[in-house]
Amino acid sequence: THHALPHAQVIGRDVQLLSSYEYVIVGAGTAGLTVADRLSEDPLKVLVIETGDLDHGEDEILIPRYALGAPRKYFYDIPSVPMPGLNNRSELLSVGRIVGGSSAVNGMFMPRGAKSDYDLWRDLGNPGWGWRDLLPYFIKSETFTPPPASLASKFNITWDMRYHGTKGPVKSSYPPFLYPAVNVFLNAIRQFGSHVPYEHASGDALGAYWAPNTLDPVTRTRSYARTAHYDTIKSRVNFHLLYNTTVTKITFNGKTATGVMYASGPKARSKSVSASREVILAAGAPHTPQLLQISGVGPRKLLESFNIPVISDLPGVGANFHDHPYLFTAGTVAHDLNPSPSNTSNATWMAEQLDLYRTKRDGVYTTSLGNTAAFLPLNEITLLSTSIVNSLKSQDPVKAPPAETDSTVLAGWKAQRDLIVKYTLEGKIAAGEFIGGSGAGMGLVLLKPLSRGSLTIKSTSAFDDPIVDFGTLRNPLDLDILTEMIKAWRRMLLTPAMQSMGPAATSPADNVTSTADIQAYIRANLAASLWHPTGSAPMLKKELGGVVDTRLLVYGTRGLSIVDASILPICPSTHITSTVYAVAEKVLIFFVFRS
Numbered sequence: 272t273h274h275a276l277p278h279a280q281v282i283g284r285d286v287q288l289l290s291s292y293e294y295v296i297v298g299a300g301t302a303g304l305t306v307a308d309r310l311s312e313d314p315l316k317v318l319v320i321e322t323g324d325l326d327h328g329e330d331e332i333l334i335p336r337y338a339l340g341a342p343r344k345y346f347y348d349i350p351s352v353p354m355p356g357l358n359n360r361s362e363l364l365s366v367g368r369i370v371g372g373s374s375a376v377n378g379m380f381m382p383r384g385a386k387s388d389y390d391l392w393r394d395l396g397n398p399g400w401g402w403r404d405l406l407p408y409f410i411k412s413e414t415f416t417p418p419p420a421s422l423a424s425k426f427n428i429t430w431d432m433r434y435h436g437t438k439g440p441v442k443s444s445y446p447p448f449l450y451p452a453v454n455v456f457l458n459a460i461r462q463f464g465s466h467v468p469y470e471h472a473s474g475d476a477l478g479a480y481w482a483p484n485t486l487d488p489v490t491r492t493r494s495y496a497r498t499a500h501y502d503t504i505k506s507r508v509n510f511h512l513l514y515n516t517t518v519t520k521i522t523f524n525g526k527t528a529t530g531v532m533y534a535s536g537p538k539a540r541s542k543s544v545s546a547s548r549e550v551i552l553a554a555g556a557p558h559t560p561q562l563l564q565i566s567g568v569g570p571r572k573l574l575e576s577f578n579i580p581v582i583s584d585l586p587g588v589g590a591n592f593h594d595h596p597y598l599f600t601a602g603t604v605a606h607d608l609n610p611s612p613s614n615t616s617n618a619t620w621m622a623e624q625l626d627l628y629r630t631k632r633d634g635v636y637t638t639s640l641g642n643t644a645a646f647l648p649l650n651e652i653t654l655l656s657t658s659i660v661n662s663l664k665s666q667d668p669v670k671a672p673p674a675e676t677d678s679t680v681l682a683g684w685k686a687q688r689d690l691i692v693k694y695t696l697e698g699k700i701a702a703g704e705f706i707g708g709s710g711a712g713m714g715l716v717l718l719k720p721l722s723r724g725s726l727t728i729k730s731t732s733a734f735d736d737p738i739v740d741f742g743t744l745r746n747p748l749d750l751d752i753l754t755e756m757i758k759a760w761r762r763m764l765l766t767p768a769m770q771s772m773g774p775a776a777t778s779p780a781d782n783v784t785s786t787a788d789i790q791a792y793i794r795a796n797l798a799a800s801l802w803h804p805t806g807s808a809p810m811l812k813k814e815l816g817g818v819v820d821t822r823l824l825v826y827g828t829r830g831l832s833i834v835d836a837s838i839l840p841i842c843p844s845t846h847i848t849s850t851v852y853a854v855a856e857k858v859l860i861f862f863v864f865r866s
């Protein structure tokens with residue numbers, strides 16, 4: 272029997288569940304908890320089901336220095352298929368599997384994309400999804416705390432409060448510590464010919480800057496979906512969270528989603544709970560398409576091969592999947608600054624720093640990974656920009672997605688490509704990111720990859736991993752752009768600012784010079800994922816391979832929507848947490864209208 276709870280709660284046992292809720296949300300991740308929080312502000316009954324556990328306040332979750340070091344039980348780690356573009360290497364797709372989702376385990380870097388990243392979505396046929404439309408929700412999502420004057424002047428940090436929130440749930444701030452090499456890097460980028468924007472969060476996000484972290488400015492611990500959108504609301508009587516429980520299927524009556532099936536493990540009996548208004552998928556870019564496919568929403572041929580009754584034939588489910596590939600270059604410096612990353616191998620210094628963190632919330636432990644990066648358009652990276660764009664324009668579009676891709680998905684790719692060409696020629700989107708500020712080595716990120724991969728089920732069980740194909744370097748132009756990025760990195764090392772440190776490249780070393788050798792180096796060393804899986808259930812017109820419309824409703828169904836990174840049709844040229852929060856804040860208005 273089902274009882275209403277005396278007051279709302281984390282539900283450890285499903286016997287306490289109601290039999291029906293207005294909204295059932297799949298996944299207590301970055302977007303899922305944001306939507307749950309906003310929907311349950313009204314006295315609507317909201318249930319969130321999350322396959323992962325609640326964290327126990329581990330240092331690896333909360334202390335910035337340990338970012339990315341959370342116990343593996345809090346991750347999905349899914350090996351991809353071997354990829355020809357990477358010498359048949361298999362790469363891991365890692366995402367959070369925990370209350371808070373990827374926001375609980377990520378690198379805490381919190382930049383926004385450029386105006387053009389979002390205008391591109393709008394121009395793809397998504398009115399209401401340009402930069403101007405999203406800006407209020409970036410603002411709504413955060414409480415931004417500017418750095419103290421001493422830090423701001425030391426690192427030339429500038430900001431404009433018109434573009435920041437002061438009342439939002441997610442805390443964004445600057446750690447009090449960064450290596451002095453950050454200034455060297457920012458100067459090098461200026462000398463390289465790129466600008467340093469006054470406020471990147473205004474949409475002027477091309478160039479180099481130190482962006483804020485998802486960081487509580489007082490406790491100097493991680494601010495994530497759990498602290499922002501769960502701990503603060505768990506006493507609401509109308510909000511329930513069932514964790515350590517996996518949604519196994521969406522249930523339908525005809526084309527109308529009626530609820531979900533869930534189970535505590537692969538061998539446990541599945542149970543059902545119903546949603547009177549809507550089932551909201553927020554399982555993240557790898558798992559939202561998996562659940563759709565298992566439930567009969569996806570490419571007909573695939574579904575029929577598993578004898579899954581087709582609810583809605585949508586070729587775009589699992590197609591258009593992409594991520595940001597990246598490569599770390601390495602080098603040495605003759606004149607190191609103090610402190611520098613080399614200090615971290617000094618046990619005495621690190622012990623002092625940990626003490627400093629524990630007692631004063633200061634020092635190297637307040638900082639996660641690199642927080643300073645240059646986001647550069649192609650024409651600032653290479654003189655070959657126009658010729659690369661011309662090759663893209665004239666290229667057979669079949670080069671980007673996997674073989675046998677549906678014609679609607681191909682049409683969608685062509686529409687994306689035409690806009691990438693247009694915005695690249697206008698110098699408005701960043702093609703490559705250079706994460707710097709610690710010495711000669713930099714992280715090189717391909718921000719607008721032209722290759723596409725896929726996510727498909729290998730069984731009808733939600734407990735089996737989907738088949739992951741990143742499709743990395745399927746399009747040879749991606750390799751050309753990365754090659755130019757390596758050359759650009761070498762030129763950055765030649766700027767007077769960088770020269771003052773006496774840098775020497777070690778990986779790739781300076782004797783790797785021919786295009787063939789550089790490309791062999793890239794194929795052997797490129798990582799397929801900067802943990803930004805995107806686009807696997809895109810917001811696009813149906814004839815462009817879309818899965819959701821501009822109100823995030825799934826085509827060919829009723830009462831089913833998606834709110835997570837899978838709907839982003841093209842990954843913004845940045846790290847995407849702030850965007851996922853903004854999208855989740857924005858959709859609330861649609862729920863209000865359709866209820």
Ligand SMILES: Cc1cc2nc3c(=O)[nH]c(=O)nc-3n(C[C@H](O)[C@H](O)[C@H](O)COP(=O)(O)OP(=O)(O)OC[C@H]3O[C@@H](n4cnc5c(N)ncnc54)[C@H](O)[C@@H]3O)c2cc1C
Pocket residue numbers: 297298299300301302303320321322323339365366367368369370371372373374376377378379380381382516517518519553554555556558559562733801802803804834835836837845846847848849851
């Ligand atoms: C290691 C790592 C580092 C990153 N670093 C940064 C960074 O520094 N800066 C940045 O901006 N971005 C970063 N990102 C990216 C960013 O964190 C994600 O893009 C974003 O959090 C995704 O949000 P989401 O809501 O789409 O999915 P998630 O937050 O991943 O949430 C999905 C949730 O659904 C749950 N789920 C999945 N399947 C089921 C099911 N069947 N039943 C129930 N629950 C299910 C998952 O367990 C998960 O909790 C990083 C990501 C990772 C993984």
